[in-house]
Amino acid sequence: MGSTITEKILAKHSGKTKVNPGEIVNCKIDTIMCHDVTTTPAIDLMEKYGIKKVHNPDQIVVIPDHFVPNKDIKSAEMVAKIRRWAKEQKIENFYDLGRHGVCHAILPEQGYVTPGKTIIAGDSHTCTHGALGAFSTGIGSTDLASALTTGELWFKVPETILIQVDGKLQKGVYSKDVILEIIRRIGVDGALYKAMEFKGEVIDELSVESRMTICNMAIEAGGKSGIINPDQKTIDYVNSHSTEKYEIIKSDDDANYSEIIKIDVSNLEPVVAMPHLPSNVKPISEIDEIRVDQAYLGSCTNGRIEDLRVSAKILKGKKIASGTRMIVVPASTEIWKQANREGLFDIFMEFGATISTPTCGACLGGHMGILAAGEKCISSTNRNFVGRMGSPKSEVYLGSPAVVSASAIEGKIVDPRKYL
Amino acid sequence: MKGKAHVYKRAHINTDEIIPARYLNVDKEAELAKHAMEDIDKDFVNKVQVGDFIVGGADFGCGSSREHAVWALRGAGVRVVIAEKFARIFYRNCLNNGFIAVECKEISEKVDDADELEIEISTGEIKNNTKNEVYKFEPLSDFAEELLNSGGLMNYVLKKKRI
Numbered sequence: 001m002g003s004t005i006t007e008k009i010l011a012k013h014s015g016k017t018k019v020n021p022g023e024i025v026n027c028k029i030d031t032i033m034c035h036d037v038t039t040t041p042a043i044d045l046m047e048k049y050g051i052k053k054v055h056n057p058d059q060i061v062v063i064p065d066h067f068v069p070n071k072d073i074k075s076a077e078m079v080a081k082i083r084r085w086a087k088e089q090k091i092e093n094f095y096d097l098g099r100h101g102v103c104h105a106i107l108p109e110q111g112y113v114t115p116g117k118t119i120i121a122g123d124s125h126t127c128t129h130g131a132l133g134a135f136s137t138g139i140g141s142t143d144l145a146s147a148l149t150t151g152e153l154w155f156k157v158p159e160t161i162l163i164q165v166d167g168k169l170q171k172g173v174y175s176k177d178v179i180l181e182i183i184r185r186i187g188v189d190g191a192l193y194k195a196m197e198f199k200g201e202v203i204d205e206l207s208v209e210s211r212m213t214i215c216n217m218a219i220e221a222g223g224k225s226g227i228i229n230p231d232q233k234t235i236d237y238v239n240s241h242s243t244e245k246y247e248i249i250k251s252d253d254d255a256n257y258s259e260i261i262k263i264d265v266s267n268l269e270p271v272v273a274m275p276h277l278p279s280n281v282k283p284i285s286e287i288d289e290i291r292v293d294q295a296y297l298g299s300c301t302n303g304r305i306e307d308l309r310v311s312a313k314i315l316k317g318k319k320i321a322s323g324t325r326m327i328v329v330p331a332s333t334e335i336w337k338q339a340n341r342e343g344l345f346d347i348f349m350e351f352g353a354t355i356s357t358p359t360c361g362a363c364l365g366g367h368m369g370i371l372a373a374g375e376k377c378i379s380s381t382n383r384n385f386v387g388r389m390g391s392p393k394s395e396v397y398l399g400s401p402a403v404v405s406a407s408a409i410e411g412k413i414v415d416p417r418k419y420l
Numbered sequence: 421m422k423g424k425a426h427v428y429k430r431a432h433i434n435t436d437e438i439i440p441a442r443y444l445n446v447d448k449e450a451e452l453a454k455h456a457m458e459d460i461d462k463d464f465v466n467k468v469q470v471g472d473f474i475v476g477g478a479d480f481g482c483g484s485s486r487e488h489a490v491w492a493l494r495g496a497g498v499r500v501v502i503a504e505k506f507a508r509i510f511y512r513n514c515l516n517n518g519f520i521a522v523e524c525k526e527i528s529e530k531v532d533d534a535d536e537l538e539i540e541i542s543t544g545e546i547k548n549n550t551k552n553e554v555y556k557f558e559p560l561s562d563f564a565e566e567l568l569n570s571g572g573l574m575n576y577v578l579k580k581k582r583i
Contacts, residue, residue, distance in 0.1 A: 024561070024563045037444050037486065038485065038486065038487065040447050041447045041487065041488075041491075044447070045574060048574075049574050049578060066441075066444070067444075067445060071445070072445060074445035074446055075445040078445065078447070122485055122487075123484075123485055124483065124484050124485040124509060126485075138485040138509055139485060139509065139512065140485055140486075140487035140490075140509060140512060140513035140516060141447075141487040141513075142487060142513065142516035142517060142572065142573050142574060143512065143513075143516060143573065145574060146516075146573050146574060146577050149574075149577070149578075150577060150581060154563070154573075188432055188479065188482060189431075189432065189478060189479035189482065189505070189507070192479065192505065192507065192508065193508050219483075222479060222482060222507060222508065224508055277432060364436075364441045364484070365436075365440065365441045365442055366441055366442075366444075383434075383436070383483060383484075385434050385436045385437065385483060386436070386437060386459055386460075387436060387437070387440055387459045388436055388441075392440075392459045
């Protein structure tokens with residue numbers, strides 16, 4: 001019996017020839033990412049235990065992003081503490097304001113993600129980086145402290161669910177629709193504790209950025225990680241973003257999967273996740289009129305350049321609906337600069353949207369676009385939990401950048417295909 | 421270990437509900453504790469007493485990786501969380517803190533608010549003293565038990581590594 005890509009990466013990093021699901025392994029970690037919310041408790045823990053030095057400063061990447069630029073005095077103090085710590089620890093990979101952005105956009109863009117690596121961060125959407133064939137998972141602050149101290153971390157080797165996505169996507173249907181449809185089918189705990197391995201002709205056709213959207217939301221099905229076997233697109237992306245050496249690791253043909261889910265998306269139409277669960281997904285044709293107060297385009301799920309291009313194409317020459325506001329949040333400084341160079345900002349501003357600096361911002365109810373009680377937001381983000389973007393009495397609807405953009409034109413949730 | 425139950429039957433209670441992101445600009449347990457469970461039960465912090473148990477449904481603690489959820493509960497006085505099933509990162513975070521989290525099928529159907537519960541890790545039993553019932557829970561893995569006995573991951577790792 002062969003092994004999955006996840007089992008192979010975990011075996012290699014724990015000094016074993018083979019590992020089996022359920023086994024606890026102590027695993028060498030290649031890259032540790034630290035952001036503003038979960039890192040300060042890890043720093044405190046290390047201090048409490050008298051640990052003076054991190055295991056290896058070069059394996060650490062620090063990217064404050066949640067409340068950046070600092071939203072208040074308390075969050076300013078947190079980032080100040082991380083800044084001091086990073087300096088003391090001689091951590092050079094620090095993405096401070098000016099190079100800032102959402103950590104999961106910066107990590108692959110700046111070349112820290114390559115196939116076969118193990119990557120952890122104190123953030124649940126760390127599963128994003130499986131799109132490049134790495135084992136990448138979210139952890140807590142104690143895990144973070146332990147890994148920063150030792151360069152290692154414990155894992156239970158997960159079972160793997162193989163999700164085979166076949167068919168051909170219709171125009172106006174994107175990877176966001178595909179992952180929401182998968183979550184609708186299996187539920188928000190359908191992949192609990194498991195690795196989700198995505199393959200099939202639709203995945204092959206997707207750009208690397210679109211694949212990131214898929215893996216990013218593995219956690220919304222409860223998954224430990226999302227992963228896609230590397231192909232030529234992965235190699236091209238990695239070679240143009242990273243100078244690191246890497247080894248291509250792939251699943252064996254006779255690997256053992258706990259479940260195989262086959263889905264044909266040829267007839268899939270744009271979908272929306274209704275409040276308050278990402279699995280509460282409806283085809284857009286079945287949604288009654290829902291007025292929106294805000295349209296939000298951004299986040300680690302859908303704030304990359306191709307997302308902004310899709311939106312700009314739809315919004316060009318149009319005007320925003322009266323009573324609706326739109327916020328565009330390029331996910332990183334590089335994406336911001338690229339969008340600016342391409343003239344996308346002129347389109348957004350003429351439309352009546354506003355452009356934000358890169359931040360996690362309102363996606364998690366931090367700042368820069370918080371919702372009041374009773375307000376509704378159509379959002380390209382990943383969670384629509386109660387109170388996620390502000391008041392516990394507000395509502396978040398999740399959709400692709402195209403759905404967000406078309407909805408901003410009409411002030412209600414609509415099918416974007418008529419604008420394409 | 422003995423305490424009063426606070427039952428939240430709904431599946432998928434997420435860490436945004438346990439501790440909303442608007443309070444994540446601090447990481448001190450006592451501060452977080454003031455807002456524990458705020459978006460699901462505003463009155464929780466007034467009811468909870470030191471030693472109490474939370475009883476949850478399926479996929480308890482899903483969503484964000486914020487360990488602040490564990491600290492908010494612990495800071496509020498909670499000593500044990502029993503759920504039908506835990507979301508992965510929340511469960512890790514509990515063990516890594518030496519905080520007792522056990523999985524027990526149908527527990528949220530069997531226990532009512534304010535029932536007095538007693539847990540015995542070694543026998544794998546939860547006693548409901550109010551209803552005079554005993555429930556068996558999924559035994560902890562050896563590794564999980566070792567983490568709990570060590571008082572959390574940092575103690576465990578430093579003992580092993582002798583750093």
